[in-house]
Structure formats: structure tokens, C-alpha cells
């Protein structure tokens with residue numbers, strides 16, 4: 001009988017495998033060649049190269065505009081003439097997203113792809129070659145719990161459906177606003193259509209100018225950073241002819257996005273009846289009658305300590321939406337909170353945790369609550385299952401009687417129109433390459449040793465999920 005126990009916790013790492021355990025892990029189980037665990041931004045220019053980057057920016061912007069036919073003046077009313085309607089070799093937009101399993105049968109392979117990503121679990125140097133084996137263990141162990149969650153929302157993730165709809169609407173909106181055809185590509189990090197497949201299509205289409213748009217408003221190493229690393233690797237290996245590209249690294253503070261979010265929230269706020277508000281005031285006279293809880297996706301705290309800009313961007317994003325909401329609501333009527341959800345394992349993630357805050361709110365007398373998913377722009381497992389089912393139950397058990405959940409931006413017209421503007425503006429601003437984006441997001445300052453340690457902790461955490469605390473056991 002084979003038995004393996006791996007302890008990966010804190011800075012110290014012990015990994016014990018029975019000699020023949022590897023024979024039981026079929027790494028070919030997953031059709032896709034697992035990616036090698038290379039470091040993110042390993043080829044980034046050093047900090048001292050920044051001035052060179054700045055000097056080269058304006059030249060590339062000119063190239064980018066020339067490739068698309070966009071005039072050098074940035075007036076949206078000027079219609080370029082050099083773009084033909086078939087868009088052959090013209091302008092492309094690449095959406096980067098996470099992806100999700102299409103059916104329950106895909107869940108384990110999807111989880112393997114996720115845990116094989118060194119930006120999700122980064123093992124310390126000597127263990128790095130075992131990344132795929134460890135990812136296989138963890139995926140197998142987590143799959144039943146994860147699959148049950150996907151089953152409860154219909155068996156698969158709706159991410160692709162929403163992303164495709166957003167892509168279609170973006171090209172329509174872009175054409176309408178700027179009278180330019182634009183071809184959209186969807187590249188998922190952990191499921192089909194993979195980023196590599198989208199890049200292949202971009203090469204085949206001989207796209208001349210590419211705007212790269214991660215569908216995460218706030219930048220994190222674990223999301224946009226991870227997808228950009230795939231691009232960095234691909235761009236360093238394959239030729240794209242004379243294609244020029246620019247990245248929109250984060251867009252959490254764009255007025256259009258902030259407006260779209262505040263509109264969606266306001267609709268939920270307006271749905272509380274006068275009697276619901278009066279009852280809440282009666283129940284807790286010192287509290288506002290309506291509370292809004294932004295539930296952002298969490299990341300391990302150690303990512304932030306290693307330089308991930310995610311938390312700062314999240315706080316600024318919430319400040320922006322809050323300011324917009326307080327243009328029409330008084331603080332006496334509406335209180336706003338922020339917490340972090342979806343942590344995996346026993347390590348410290350960003351606090352406060354949503355599953356701590358919800359009972360606190362309920363127990364303090366809050367009755368009317370709007371929960372707002374932020375960090376992501378379409379419905380997915382964590383809105384439809386974690387928030388709508390698990391968190392709702394938790395809130396209602398502790399006294400929140402009138403629960404509302406704000407929808408993700410999905411295909412909201414204000415949001416889509418803003419994305420079209422974002423693409424247009426990206427073509428008129430200094431171009432930022434994939435590598436430059438990584439530098440601009442403070443990645444060059446990251447203490448990789450600290451990151452190694454921290455992610456070793458998160459590896460232990462992931463393994464411990466639904467299992468034995470901070471250790472995981474794999475029994476064949």
C-alpha cells in the first residue's frame with residue numbers, strides 16, 4: 001500500500017514520498033503539457049533600465065497608432081481610413097481571463113492547471129521540479145469538493161459564456177463609437193480556450209496591433225501577472241512579425257467602471273422598501289438602515305508583503321465607488337464595508353474575511369445588506385455558489401433578513417462602453433509592453449525569497465483544504 005504525506009508549512013518544508021508514489025501519479029492524465037515552473041518576470045529589465053523604457057515608449061506609441069491607422073491626435077471623432085472592414089491584419093484585443101471547467105468531468109484537470117501555476121503555488125527551489133506532481137495530488141484531493149460546488153451551479157463555470165458575450169459586445173461598441181473594426185480574442189489561463197490558443201490565432205490572423213486587456217480590474221501577481229507571464233514566455237519564443245502590442249494592466253479607477261459598479265449597487269440599494277428600512281432602524285437605531293459589503297477576492301497576505309499591488313488597488317477602487325455612491329446617498333443611510341473571500345487553506349490571507357464579517361454584521365443588528373463581488377467582471381463559481389449559497393446562508397442565520405447580491409458587471413452597457421473607450425485610449429497612450437507592465441506593477445521590487453516562502457505556506461494551505469489542517473495526506 002502506498003502512502004505519502006507531505007508537510008509544506010511556513011518557511012520550512014518537509015516532503016516525504018514513498019519511493020514508488022510517483023508511479024501512481026499519472027502526469028499524462030492531463031492532455032495538456034504542464035507548464036514549466038519558471039519565475040514570473042524573470043526576463044524583466046532591471047530597475048535601472050526604466051529610463052530606457054520611458055524613452056522608447058513614445059516611439060512605440062507612434063508605431064502602434066500607425067499600425068492601426070489611428071491618427072496621432074487622440075480625437076475619437078476622427079475616423080481613420082486605413083483600416084479595412086475585414087480587419088485582416090488590423091487591430092486585435094486579447095481578453096485575458098481565468099477560465100473555468102465546462103463540465104464536472106473537467107474539474108480535476110482545471111484544478112491541476114491552476115495548482116501547477118507557480119504564481120498560485122510557488123515551491124522553494126529544491127521542490128520546484130515537483131510542482132506538477134504536487135499539483136496533481138492537490139487537484140485530486142480538492143476535486144470532489146470543488147466539483148460539488150460546480151454541480152450546484154449547473155455543472156460548470158459560466159465564465160466563458162460571459163467573456164465571449166463581453167468580447168462580442170466590445171467589438172460592436174468599438175465599431176459604433178470609433179467606426180473601426182476590431183477583432184477580439186479570449187485567452188483563458190487555466191481552461192479552454194487557453195491563452196496559447198488565442199495567441200496562435202492572433203499569429204495566424206497576422207494582427208498588426210494588439211491591445212492586451214486582463215479582465216481583472218485590479219492587478220495581482222496571481223491573476224493578471226500569471227497570464228502576462230504566459231505572454232512573456234510566448235513572445236520570447238515565437239515571432240509575431242511586425243505586430244506591436246500594449247497592455248492595460250489595471251483599470252480599477254476608471255470613471256466608467258466606477259460608474260457602472262455604483263449604478264449596479266444603487267439598483268440593489270433602491271430595492272429595499274420603506275418598511276424594510278424602518279424595521280432595520282427600529283432593530284438597530286445606531287446603525288444605518290442599509291449596509292453594502294464589498295467582498296473582494298482574497299490573496300495570501302504574503303503576496304502583498306512581497307509587493308503585489310492588489311490590496312492598494314482594491315482599497316482605491318472601493319474608495320472611488322464609495323465616493324460615487326455618497327454623491328447620492330448619505331452616510332447616515334448607507335454604511336460601506338470591505339472584506340476578502342475565497343481563501344484557501346489555513347495560512348493568513350487578506351483580512352477581514354467575509355465569512356467573519358457577515359456574522360458580525362448580522363449579530364450587530366444589520367438587516368438590509370447588499371453584497372458586492374469585486375475583483376472580477378463576470379459571474380463565476382465564487383459569486384453563484386460561495387456568495388449566493390454559502391454566504392447568504394451564513395448572513396441569514398445571523399440576522400440579515402433582507403439579503404441582496406449585486407450582479408457582476410457582465411454585459412452592463414456602461415461597463416462595455418467603458419471597455420471600448422479603454423481600448424481606444426490604450427491605443428493613444430504610450431504603449432506598455434508585457435515586460436514593462438510587470439515592472440510598472442512593482443514586480444521588480446519583489447523579494448522572491450519571501451515569495452517562495454510565502455507560497456510554500458500557501459501550498460500547505462491548499463493541501464490542507466477540507467482535510468487535515470495544515471498537512472495533507474494522499475492515500476491511493
Ligand SMILES: C=CC1=C(C)c2cc3[nH]c(cc4nc(cc5[nH]c(cc1n2)c(C)c5CCC(=O)O)C(CCC(=O)O)=C4C)c(C)c3C=C
Nearest residue numbers: 099100101120146157220222223297299344375376380381
Ligand atoms: C490557492 C490560491 C489561489 C489564489 C491566490 C487565487 C487568487 C485569485 N483568484 C481569482 C479569481 C477566481 N478564482 C477562481 C477559482 C479558483 N481559485 C483558486 C485558488 C486561488 N485563487 C481555486 C482553487 C479555484 C477553483 C475553485 C475552487 O475549487 O474553489 C475563479 C472561478 C472560476 C470558475 O470556474 O468560475 C475565479 C473567478 C482572483 C480574482 C484572485 C486574486 C485576486
Ligand SMILES: [Fe+2]
Nearest residue numbers: 098222297342
Ligand atoms: Fe481563485
